[in-house]
Amino acid sequence: MSRPSAPRTRNSPRWSPTSNCAVSSNSPEPASMHSTELAFDIVSPVDGRKLATVPYAGAAETERALQRAQAAAPAWRGLALERRLAALEGFVVAMEARRAEFAERVLWQIGRPQQFADELGRVRARWDETRRLAPALLGEVELGPGDGIRRWLRREPKGVALGICAWNYPVAMAAEMATTALAAGNVFVLKHAPQTALIADLMADAADAAGLPDGVFQALHLSHSAVARLLSQRRFHAVQFIGSERGGREVLAAAGAGLVAAGLELGGKDAAYVRADADLDWTAQQLVEGAYSNSGQSCCSVERIYVERSVYPRFVDAFVDRARGLRLDHPLKSPDLGPVVSAAAAARIRDEVAAAIAAGARSAMPGHRAGELAGQGAYLSPDVLLDVDASMAIAREESFGPVVALAPVESDAQALAAINDSRFGLTASVWTRDLDAAAELVGAIEAGTVFVNRCDHADLYLPWGGTKASGLGRIGGNATFDEWTECKSVHVRAAGRS
Structure with a gap:
């Protein structure tokens, strides 16, 4: 597989975490409260300092990214499963090589204590289970009564998939989204929460280092209005959202307008x-x-x-x-x-x-x-x-x-x-x-x-999801690929038979 010919995300903004333990009692509000349609600020809850100002992807950048995804989709879908899994193993290894950087970004972007900030152990465990399950869950399943007609089910990728990830477990959840969607044969665009946008950029760096083909994995800093527009226009074929009930309802409404398959993992009480x-x-x-x-x-x-x-x-x-x-x-x-x-x-x-x-x-x-x-x-x-x-x-x-x-x-x-x-x-x-x-x-x-x-x-071994206002659909376990694939029924009768 060739090295990517184009960046998977815009150049990452500069950021300067500090080990100073002073705290401002007038810490600014989070990034989502300091945003326009042009850019947003990432403000650390640790000490109230601005870590970065991140520009939203403009219309031209977004269109280029979607065209790269569409161009990459046929070859990635056609790649043998074992080759896709091998490529994604390289992606996970590249993320593991950046373990300290991921943990540092988790600490400063959401304030998690340093002894809990490393999520790569969860990423590895989840990926190993996904890789183990993939041949059986993505393979063809023969059905029927043995009446001379061959019937089977195929799992096929949906196409260009969008993952919208929450900030609270920003590495593990985004990596699970990406690796399962990609293993199923989709190409994948990650839109991370503004508060943890720097996690998405580091994942794109790992994808580059792993040599994933151009357009297969991309990170885009999309505004809410851009997400709604793209879903309603069916520029994506599947979306998985992890976040608030309100955000989930907004995503579902936009996806419904475009008849885009939507999985929602929302909140709870x-x-x-x-x-x-x-x-x-x-x-x-x-x-x-x-x-x-x-x-x-x-x-x-x-x-x-x-x-x-x-x-x-x-x-x-x-x-x-x-x-x-x-x-x-x-x-x-x-x-x-x-x-x-x-x-x-x-x-x-x-x-x-x-x-x-x-x-x-x-x-x-x-x-x-x-x-x-x-x-x-x-x-x-x-x-x-x-x-x-x-x-x-x-x-x-x-x-x-x-x-x-x-x-x-x-x-x-x-x-x-x-x-x-x-x-x-x-x-x-x-x-x-x-x-x-x-x-x-x-x-x-x-x-x-x-x-x-x-x-x-x-x-790791059971499907995950909620009822009522806690979401739609399931991820993980024997439902690992349900949100990322279409189930195709195939019915074959020999020619000339009545």
Whole structure:
């Protein structure tokens, strides 16, 4: 395969991360709040400094990129599967060679502590599983009763695929999108979240280093209006979106106008139910991690916890004790928690907590400061809310931050009703020693994934996706290629037979 003849993205903007641990208490709002149709700023939540100003792709640049993709599509689609997989192995290896650079960009663009900033382990594990599954899932499947007619199913690529990736796991999610779409025979355009646009540029560098053919993988910094226009004009044949419910609805509307196949992995208001027979100390430890890892900025973060009333006081004490032990600090100091993605996000979460308290909720950790930086810019201490009822916005809307609501319930039936009383349905978890009781709840919970004695985990071996407002479609497991392929039915009868 030849080296690319054209760049996969515009020249990456210069950026200068700093090891200075000072923090501005007046950190600017995130990139999306400092943008026009011409460019956007990337502002670090770590210290409020501008990392880069990134120009949006103009009409001419976008058209050139789409023409390169269209030109590359037939040869890439026609390449034998084993050769595509070998080329993509090279892409993943090139990303691994840039491990430190990816981790640095994660730390400064979203504020994740340095010991958690490397996502290449997840990239490797996911790619190895995708490569293992590809021959079986992309191969032909024979069907039929053996009546002399040959019938089979083929999986064929959709064509030019668009991936729109969220910022919260910016390397792992973008790499999974790209490698699965490409393995299926599509050519791929990545539009990353503005806050993590520099991740897309580094992925394009890795694609160049791996020698992927020109037009097969490209990164484009597209505006929202450009995405809507291109989807409605069917310049893409498939789109996979990871992000907010509002963003997903906008993508779906534009894709619908162009009859573009759309997969959506959206948000959640994920709930856990702790039964009286659970190991309370261990469960509290697990749920603290599930609620506050990545500063609560995961689509499957636990945001609601229902506890059987007989053990509710003991569980609250155990949970709050562990939450108080979390340390908030500058990401370079390896704390448990770093800042949330922006000062604006921190202010929004504080306002939601204040509104809940004004409506009758109470904090189990009033005045708690998890570190010296708490309250400055994007640095937000973890919180636990009690006496939250279903009428409060914080019980209904995705918080996407380090806050969780606890409430007692009288029975499995009441817990089930509370879990399902949400327009979201991404994940839920049940914590119990009674696996028979858990099995009954699993069957009734309205969610794409139900865990028993686990939470906040995207399993490598199972499909992932949500119900209700948490999304459309599935990725991963035996659904790895579903969003990126068309299923063609083939029916062959020998000539001259009746």
